[in-house]
Amino acid sequence: MxxxxxxxxxxxxxxxxxxxxxxxxxxxxxxxxxxxxxxxxxxxxxxxxxxxxxxxxxxxxxxxxxxxxxxxxxxxxxxxxxxxxxxxxxxxxxxxxxxxxxxxxxxxxxxxxxxxxxxxxxxxxxxxxxxxxxxxxxxxxxxxxxxxxxxxxxxxxxxxxxxxxxxxxxxxxxxxxxxxxxxxxxxxxxxxxxxxxxxxxxxxxxxxxxxxxxxxxxxxxxxxxxxxxxxxxxxxxxxxxxxxxxxxxxxxxxxxxxxxxxxxxxxxxxxxxxxxxxxxxxxxxxxxxxxxVGVPELPRERRDRFRDEYGVSDEVAEKLTSRKTVADMYEDVSESVDPQLAATWVADELLRELNYRDADVDTVDAQEFAALVSLVSDDELTDANGVEALRAALDEDRPPVDIVDERDLRAATEDETVEATREAIEENPDAVDDYLGGDDGAINFLVGQVMQKTGGSADPATVNEVLRDELDGRKKQEG
Known part of the structure; x- marks a missing residue:
């Protein structure tokens, strides 16, 4: 043997x-x-x-x-x-x-x-x-x-x-x-x-x-x-x-x-x-x-359609179709926002928060969740503040947009971002000198200062861009 x-x-x-x-x-x-x-x-x-x-x-x-x-x-x-x-x-x-x-x-x-x-x-x-x-x-x-x-x-x-x-x-x-x-x-x-x-x-x-x-x-x-x-x-x-x-x-x-x-x-x-x-x-x-007796679209068929129709990856399609309720939620949200953005928010953000709370997607209103993702899609809400609103909404059983308005989480305007950027530059001369001296990593500290001033409502990528424009402009003037 x-x-x-x-x-x-x-x-x-x-x-x-x-x-x-x-x-x-x-x-x-x-x-x-x-x-x-x-x-x-x-x-x-x-x-x-x-x-x-x-x-x-x-x-x-x-x-x-x-x-x-x-x-x-x-x-x-x-x-x-x-x-x-x-x-x-x-x-x-x-x-x-x-x-x-x-x-x-x-x-x-x-x-x-x-x-x-x-x-x-x-x-x-x-x-x-x-x-x-x-x-x-x-x-x-x-x-x-x-x-x-x-x-x-x-x-x-x-x-x-x-x-x-x-x-x-x-x-x-x-x-x-x-x-x-x-x-x-x-x-x-x-x-x-x-x-x-x-x-x-x-x-x-x-x-x-x-x-x-x-x-x-x-x-x-x-x-x-x-x-x-x-x-x-x-x-x-x-x-x-x-x-x-x-x-x-x-x-x-x-x-x-x-x-x-x-x-x-x-x-x-x-x-x-x-x-x-x-x-x-x-x-x-x-x-x-x-x-x-009819048979509806089954998980494997829906997975294939999501890949073909919405262009999501195999891994994301697997997550989105693991439960019928999740797949239904995704399609509801995709009616009002870009399918790729909807996939990210349903497959990653929403499911992660629900799993953490041992909750089911049935507890989430699709239209209320879609309204939150629409704010992110329209650049009226940063990803970080969107997640904050989602977490509070799940914990308090309230519409996430209500949380956004109550906590004043909407994205900072361009003027607000520029003003906060200039304040951060004036208040942190050492970090400015480091950046102008060639230390590119100093920009991350300044981005953090701007985000703090805007309560996290500014877009980090936009802040980074505005900071570089301001500082590079100063560098040219001093040169």
Missing amino acids: TDDFEVVIGLEIHVQLDTETKMFCSCSTDYDDAEPNTHTCPVCLGLPGALPVVNKRAVEYAVRVGKALDCEIRDETRFHRKNYFYPDLPKNFQISQYDAPINEDGSLVVSVEDEDHEIRIRRAHMEEDPGSLVHKGGSIERSNYTLVDYNRSGTPLLETVTEPDIRSPEEARAVVDTLREILEYLDVFDASRAGALRVDANVSISQDGETGNRTEVKNIGSTKGVVRALRYEVTRQKNRLKRGGDVTQETRHYDDDRGVTVTLREKEEEKDYRYFEEADIPVLRTTEFKDD
């Missing part, structure tokens, strides 16, 4: 569809701040005699995702019961899809270190979310006891299953990030909800052309967690193989606090779930509506 290991990863990405009601009942999915077990009914609790009714909006969302992933969308699809006992599934089975998923045989292109990789999508099928377990007193393996909240039980899920085409934890993260972007652009997913996206990863190591046993790492709740969990699991498996051991086929839990995976149970096989068709839900035919 050699140490020439190849990592083999396949992902199962579970995404809550952003519908108003649950998958098979009319219970509200707006339960984030609700008391436990208050968004339930006989259907999502699995009480005897309760009958499920399919959520049409969830099916339309599933079709929309399937089209975005270039999947084949079945004309007929059906639901099955996936039988296993978990305390957060009150029916003791999950309504899912088995041999007739609504979407199959698709693909997803991801970029890793500036190289594109195509990841095959095996299927993207509908199912219902279990409830949530609340472990009291520690993690899943250390808690004193566990509580069950069924509010989430029955929430529509779309599970996207990749082929084992992924070769590194970093590539796995790229898959999750790319899918997340697409889902946001499709308007079928609310990324702000806790637990709205969860990842299960199947990990194995190929050595000398033979792939070893795989482990399944369950319930990874973030893109950072994907990388941490898979790095740990890959290292664990490699070390075991290097020591001559075998990798046990099992299901493992990712402990985010410690950054490790721990054994949960032996890995179930497909036969263990005893799938059988859900008799209470008839075959679902998509032929009548699937052609009418």
Whole structure:
């Protein structure tokens, strides 16, 4: 055996569809701040005699995702019961899809270190979310006891299953990030909800052309967690193989606090779930509506258009399209100012300030922000004072132009700049002598003095130019 290991990863990405009601009942999915077990009914609790009714909006969302992933969308699809006992599934089975998923045989292109990789999508099928377990007193393996909240039980899920085409934890993260972007652009997913996206990863190591046993790492709740969990699991498996051991086929839990995976149970096989068709839900035919389900411009397409239409760089286009809300903001601002200037202010200034505050672009009014950038574009506001106004506006939740006027941040006029320049020259004869004596660096000190006199409202480049004109004029007179 050699140490020439190849990592083999396949992902199962579970995404809550952003519908108003649950998958098979009319219970509200707006339960984030609700008391436990208050968004339930006989259907999502699995009480005897309760009958499920399919959520049409969830099916339309599933079709929309399937089209975005270039999947084949079945004309007929059906639901099955996936039988296993978990305390957060009150029916003791999950309504899912088995041999007739609504979407199959698709693909997803991801970029890793500036190289594109195509990841095959095996299927993207509908199912219902279990409830949530609340472990009291520690993690899943250390808690004193566990509580069950069924509010989430029955929430529509779309599970996207990749082929084992992924070769590194970093590539796995790229898959999750790319899918997340697409889902946001499709308007079928609310990324702000806790637990709205969860990842299960199947990990194995190929050595000398033979792939070893795989482990399944369950319930990874973030893109950072994907990388941490898979790095740990890959290292664990490699070390075991290097020591001559075998990798046990099992299901493992990712402990985010410690950054490790721990054994949960032996890995179930497909036969263990005893799938059988859900008799209470008839075959679902998509032929009548699937052609009418549209797909908007997706992130990769919008990226290409921004480069072609607005002339921004690849790096800037990537930033501007990372979120649909950011891309929308950019296009709104570009309607009133130069697209290049708009790109700088959205991709650099705005996103930096929002990231610092852990805030979202949704909190910014596009027209108010465009008004600020317009002042910079018209030379009525310096970049530095524009940033000052933006920061204050974000902190105080006020229009930035109001901050500009309140703090008198508008750019100094030409006469004001010339007057401040002459005052700085008169008040700093030593710096003037240094400059006239050939020390060009002395000009920077004088620029600083002028900026101080104008409260930062003068344009530094203009100040530099005026200073040189004044001083060079004096030099000629003295010569």
